[in-house]
Amino acid sequence: xxxxxxxxxxxxxxxxxxxxxxxxxxxxxxxxxxxxxxxxxxxxxxxxxxxxxxxxxxxxxxxxxxxxxxxxxxxxxxxxxxxxxxxxxxxxxxxxxxxxxxxxxxxxxxxxxxxxxxxxxxx
Numbered sequence: 540x541x542x543x544x545x546x547x548x549x550x551x552x553x554x555x556x557x558x559x560x561x562x563x564x565x566x567x568x569x570x571x572x573x574x575x576x577x578x579x580x581x582x583x584x585x586x587x588x589x590x591x592x593x594x595x596x597x598x599x600x601x602x603x604x605x606x607x608x609x610x611x612x613x614x615x616x617x618x619x620x621x622x623x624x625x626x627x628x629x630x631x632x633x634x635x636x637x638x639x640x641x642x643x644x645x646x647x648x649x650x651x652x653x654x655x656x657x658x659x660x661x662x
Contacts, residue, residue: 546583553581557634569598
């Protein structure tokens with residue numbers, strides 16, 4: 540059975556890869572492995588070594604610490620956390636939405652954000 544930290548790190552790899560629009564094949568080429576290994580990392584089936592995680596972070600242009608963000612630390616969760624699905628960042632549709640959102644010019648993006656905030660307040 541996969542360790543919870545390995546699963547979390549794998550989800551964060553997948554999340555960042557989706558966010559930057561990179562395929563498993565392209566990421567694998569960047570770090571010098573086969574795409575099947577990336578699949579195993581993303582599911583938590585295989586543990587990522589420290590040096591490989593360093594290479595993946597470099598390819599995805601994030602700090603290594605990014606992959607550990609969000610691990611439970613025992614701190615009380617905020618009320619807002621109850622309204623957001625636990626694995627929202629592992630949801631491909633949510634990641635596509637985030638990627639599309641950031642592709643919108645900043646002034647239009649701000650207006651869209653305000654519209655979404657108003658709609659969520661009324662719901």
